[in-house]
Amino acid sequence: MQIQLKQLFLEEGKTLPIDGIIPNTEEKLWPGHPVGSPVLVSGKVTNRAGIVTLDYSASFTFCSQCARCCEEITRQMNCRFTHILVEELSNQEGEQGYIILEDGVLDMDGLAAEDISLELPTKALCREDCKGLCPKCGKNRNEGDCGCSAGDVDPRFAALRQLLKEETPKK
Numbered sequence: 001m002q003i004q005l006k007q008l009f010l011e012e013g014k015t016l017p018i019d020g021i022i023p024n025t026e027e028k029l030w031p032g033h034p035v036g037s038p039v040l041v042s043g044k045v046t047n048r049a050g051i052v053t054l055d056y057s058a059s060f061t062f063c064s065q066c067a068r069c070c071e072e073i074t075r076q077m078n079c080r081f082t083h084i085l086v087e088e089l090s091n092q093e094g095e096q097g098y099i100i101l102e103d104g105v106l107d108m109d110g111l112a113a114e115d116i117s118l119e120l121p122t123k124a125l126c127r128e129d130c131k132g133l134c135p136k137c138g139k140n141r142n143e144g145d146c147g148c149s150a151g152d153v154d155p156r157f158a159a160l161r162q163l164l165k166e167e168t169p170k171k
């Protein structure tokens, strides 16, 4: 989606609605990022007293694997983003975060891809209290006890226990 905004920059008070679908060109837009559906984009660009603001939301399906138990995760996500658009940067300092448009054209696909990729969780869990896989037998412990002996302690907890022991002052 390429949106020509040259005219909008000239007209204060003007608003341009933005509605569209970014097709599932996953490979191109989200290399290595798990977005499994077309992205629905909805919002508007407004010229308010010469300041052009883009305000939109993006809906899509996030697909990934649980970082603990490897189960498939599909989650409907809706993210909202706001940007200030400029035709060119002035010489003033501190203008990071502004989106500079080339020839007054907003590359909506590219911008949405960038925005979304920053929102996606790097470590997704199927649920907050996912028990993960048994380190011994590999069974998914969300589905029940695997029967491995209770004496087997997660190595991380073993380390913690050791640490606590060392910190206990001797009498």
Ligand SMILES: [Zn+2]
Binding pocket: 066, 067, 068, 069, 070, 071, 125, 126, 127, 130, 131, 132
């Ligand atoms: Zn899980």
Ligand SMILES: [Zn+2]
Binding pocket: 134, 135, 136, 137, 138, 139, 146, 147, 148
């Ligand atoms: Zn087990």
